[in-house]
Amino acid sequence: MSATRFTGHADYGVGIGLRIPHYQHILDRRPGVDWFEIISENYMLDGGQPLAVLDRILERYRVVQHGVSMYFGNFARPNRGHLKKLKALTRRTCTPWVSDHLCWGSVDGRYTHDLLPMPYTWEAVEKAALNIREVQDFLELPVAVENVSSYAEFHASEMSEWEFLNEVVERADCGILLDVNNIYVSSQNHTFDPLDYVNAVPAARVAQIHIAGHTRHERYILDTHDHPVIPPVWKLYKRAIERCGRTATLLEWDDRIPSFDEVHREALKATKYLPDEKANAAA
Amino acid sequence: MKKRTPPRRTDTGLDAIQRLMARAVMRPLTSGQRSQRAWVDGSPSAEIAGSFIKPNDRLSSFERLQIYNQQYWWRILGSFQEDFRGVCAVLGERRFDHLAVAYLEAHGSTSWSLRNLGQLLPAFLENHHALTAPHTALALDMARVEWARIVAFDDPALPPLDPATLARKTPATIRLRLQPYLTLLALAHPVDALLRKLRQSSAETGTASNAVGASPRRRRPVVLRANALPDPIHLAIHRVDLSVYFKRLDLEAFTLLTALNAGASLEGACASAFAKSSASAGEASAKVREWFATWTELGWLAKG
Numbered sequence: 001m002s003a004t005r006f007t008g009h010a011d012y013g014v015g016i017g018l019r020i021p022h023y024q025h026i027l028d029r030r031p032g033v034d035w036f037e038i039i040s041e042n043y044m045l046d047g048g049q050p051l052a053v054l055d056r057i058l059e060r061y062r063v064v065q066h067g068v069s070m071y072f073g074n075f076a077r078p079n080r081g082h083l084k085k086l087k088a089l090t091r092r093t094c095t096p097w098v099s100d101h102l103c104w105g106s107v108d109g110r111y112t113h114d115l116l117p118m119p120y121t122w123e124a125v126e127k128a129a130l131n132i133r134e135v136q137d138f139l140e141l142p143v144a145v146e147n148v149s150s151y152a153e154f155h156a157s158e159m160s161e162w163e164f165l166n167e168v169v170e171r172a173d174c175g176i177l178l179d180v181n182n183i184y185v186s187s188q189n190h191t192f193d194p195l196d197y198v199n200a201v202p203a204a205r206v207a208q209i210h211i212a213g214h215t216r217h218e219r220y221i222l223d224t225h226d227h228p229v230i231p232p233v234w235k236l237y238k239r240a241i242e243r244c245g246r247t248a249t250l251l252e253w254d255d256r257i258p259s260f261d262e263v264h265r266e267a268l269k270a271t272k273y274l275p276d277e278k279a280n281a282a283a
Numbered sequence: 284m285k286k287r288t289p290p291r292r293t294d295t296g297l298d299a300i301q302r303l304m305a306r307a308v309m310r311p312l313t314s315g316q317r318s319q320r321a322w323v324d325g326s327p328s329a330e331i332a333g334s335f336i337k338p339n340d341r342l343s344s345f346e347r348l349q350i351y352n353q354q355y356w357w358r359i360l361g362s363f364q365e366d367f368r369g370v371c372a373v374l375g376e377r378r379f380d381h382l383a384v385a386y387l388e389a390h391g392s393t394s395w396s397l398r399n400l401g402q403l404l405p406a407f408l409e410n411h412h413a414l415t416a417p418h419t420a421l422a423l424d425m426a427r428v429e430w431a432r433i434v435a436f437d438d439p440a441l442p443p444l445d446p447a448t449l450a451r452k453t454p455a456t457i458r459l460r461l462q463p464y465l466t467l468l469a470l471a472h473p474v475d476a477l478l479r480k481l482r483q484s485s486a487e488t489g490t491a492s493n494a495v496g497a498s499p500r501r502r503r504p505v506v507l508r509a510n511a512l513p514d515p516i517h518l519a520i521h522r523v524d525l526s527v528y529f530k531r532l533d534l535e536a537f538t539l540l541t542a543l544n545a546g547a548s549l550e551g552a553c554a555s556a557f558a559k560s561s562a563s564a565g566e567a568s569a570k571v572r573e574w575f576a577t578w579t580e581l582g583w584l585a586k587g
Contacts, residue, residue: 041396047464048437049525069395075298082395107305111392112355113362116304123297152347153337156295191339219341220350 006142006175006207008096011277012062012248016267019253023053025260033264035062037250038093041069044085054093063093064208064248066177067100069111072131072145073118074104083138090141097207099144099177100135102128102168117150120157120164129171136174144175144207149185149214149223161186162200175207178244180236181229181252185214185221194232198239206244211237211270212252226255228266234273241273249274300335307331308351309391311384318349359387362397366433367404369425369478372507373418382414398437401430421472421509428474428529431466431520435527438464441585448586449575454550460585461544466520467537471511475518475529481505523581530581535560535567536574540583 013034018026025031036057043054057063067086070078090098103115118124136143147165159167169176178201180194187194211234213227229237229251241247251267294300307328310319322328332344339347363383364371371379390403405426408415415422440462449457461467517537519530532540535556542552557567578584 044396045398045437046439048522050437052525075301079395104301107301109393110305110309111394112305112308113358113392113397114308114351114355116301116308116351119295119297119300121295121297127297151350152344153339154300155335155337156300189339219346222350 004175004204004207006097006144006205007248008142010062010096011246012064012208013274014249014251014267014270015062015064016251016263017066017253018057018063019257021257022260022263027053027056029260030060031260031264033061035064035248035250037064037066037252040065040067040086040089040098044082044089051092058093063095064250065090065093065095065098066146066250067098068115069105069113070100070135071105072100072102072135073124073128074106074131075127076106076108078131078135078138083135087139090139095141097142097144097175098135098139099146099175099208101148102145102165103148115148117148117152117154118164119154120159120161122158122167125164125167125171128168132168132172132174136172142175142207143172144177145169145172146177146179146210147182147186148179149182149189149221151189151220151222153190160192162197166200166202169202169205174205176201176205177208177210178206178240179210179212180240181210181212181214181233182223184230184233184236185223188216188221194236195239198236198243201240201243203244206240206247208248208250209237209240209244210250210252211267224255225252229269234269237270238273241275246275246277303331303335304348304351307348308355310352311388312353312356316353318345318352356384359392359397359400360384363387363400366401367426367429368481368505369429369474369507370404370422372477372481372505373422373425374415375506376504378414382411385411385414398433401426401433405430418508420511421474421507424468424470424472424474425477425507427468428470428478428518428520431468432478432527434466435464435520435522438462440464440582443582444579444584444586446575446579449549454553455548457549458546459543459549461540462521462583462585464522465583467532467541467544468518468520469515469537470518471515472509473512473516474509475516475531477507477509478529480507519583521581521583533570535562535570539571539574540578 015033015035015037018036018038043050045051070082101115103118105112105114105116132143132145145168180198183194183197187197211229212225213229215222215224215226249270251263253263257263313319318328320328322331329343329345332348336344336347338344360380360383364379374382386404386407389407392400405423408423408426412419441460444459517532517534519532521528521530539552539556542555547555553571560567562570
């Protein structure tokens with residue numbers, strides 16, 4: 001449901017992450033791409049090349065901001081300095097929504113720069129929802145929270161991950177960035193049926209979907225974003241689209257990044273699952 | 284019948300879990316890139332992990348926590364090495380890793396961005412010579428230049444000075460600022476030349492996302508060595524058209540710019556620049572005019 005209040009009522013198709021190795025290709029060749037997702041933190045700067053490139057991209061393309069260190073699940077409140085920088089960037093990009101992860105990552109001012117998993121407790125539900133509301137109010141933009149891949153589970157958990165996600169987004173009244181690769185990775189690491197997760201998510205809140213590849217080790221899977229999307233993840237994507245309708249979709253490819261054309265081709269495989277805009281509007 | 288000990292359970296509060304896990308995640312790895320078997324109080328780390336993390340049929344609690352411990356260090360060391368490839372090439376990878384862990388334990392990231400991670404490295408090296416001996420002076424020069432390069436890459440630019448405004452004022456009243464992205468360094472080693480050698484194998488990267496790596500990042504090792512020069516070089520690290528450059532300066536030009544940056548008037552800065560010079564007043568004046576033409580063209584001067 002791409003054009004919802006969680007996406008600023010904008011309809012987005014299939015985008016890819018804006019990455020440094022592709023800068024020159026994009027600026028020189030100006031390929032047709034529905035939209036780019038940027039990592040906000042890479043552009044929350046005061047000058048230099050990153051912002052200059054971003055400004056040139058913004059002249060031609062729609063850009064949506066995705067963050068990696070707001071840490072909605074932190075016990076502490078969101079960092080005000082971070083929020084101010086983020087808001088300044090949203091004014092520059094005119095992003096219709098902002099996304100970040102439902103996780104934690106810093107304690108007492110020390111940052112791990114990782115997306116650490118939440119204990120699925122009622123206390124964590126309340127805390128995360130409060131933090132998301134604060135961010136949403138400060139930014140004056142819709143926020144979508146992304147489910148993360150995880151490699152550990154807590155004794156303290158009182159519910160499943162999807163129950164936790166649903167409780168948080170209802171209390172925060174925010175959107176969901178549904179990462180179907182993360183669902184798959186976690187399902188393999190924690191032994192659950194990933195379709196149960198996809199089927200349980202409130203479809204009306206899904207603002208965006210992430211697809212990506214990962215790396216399988218002997219005893220666990222790592223979310224490495226360095227491979228094409230595998231068939232079981234496409235299957236989850238198909239099911240998510242059946243439930244959510246046409247939804248803004250983004251391929252993440254962050255390591256061992258191939259050519260722009262290869263990444264874009266991989267992303268566009270999603271179009272075969274997406275209803276066209278007219279069909280979606282009629283529905 | 285032997286009495287069974289109930290499993291250790293940690294406080295289930297969100298703050299307690301996050302503090303405990305953060306501590307575990309940020310503990311240095313062993314030389315074999317594994318989590319330490321003993322916890323900070325000497326008890327088994329496996330027991331601590333088991334107190335708050337569930338095992339599954341393939342991994343113990345300790346092994347599951349170890350994944351995060353490894354990812355933390357591989358990510359942060361990878362970023363640090365990317366920023367200080369020159370220091371790494373001076374010390375060699377093993378000693379650089381040792382230095383990096385010592386530094387990052389003392390100055391872990393306190394920002395949402397990894398950009399500032401190495402800001403305090405030059406000061407740290409000044410106080411921890413054993414970590415870099417016998418290459419301390421070269422490593423320190425290299426760290427200063429590599430941090431200055433980060434500053435030059437993305438620090439803000441102020442509106443450049445309109446040269447016409449200089450002509451309308453007397454030198455005693457002119458105060459100028461240098462661009463925030465410009466750093467001036469006096470160095471004992473030809474670090475600019477050494478870093479050019481490293482450039483061939485460099486490729487800029489950025490934080491793409493928090494996707495994890497399957498193993499620590501490694502580049503082909505490069506070794507950089509240089510003896511101290513008979514006289515120091517004076518280097519400006521700056522940017523032009525969004526690219527970072529090094530520019531060697533005469534001592535007098537360096538002194539003048541440093542004085543301007545410290546808030547001296549143009550007249551005062553010129554006086555300090557030529558205080559020990561044998562140049563005549565005419566020669567000094569010609570030099571200053573030439574320098575200002577270059578600096579204005581490069582955009583180094585901003586309104587005071």
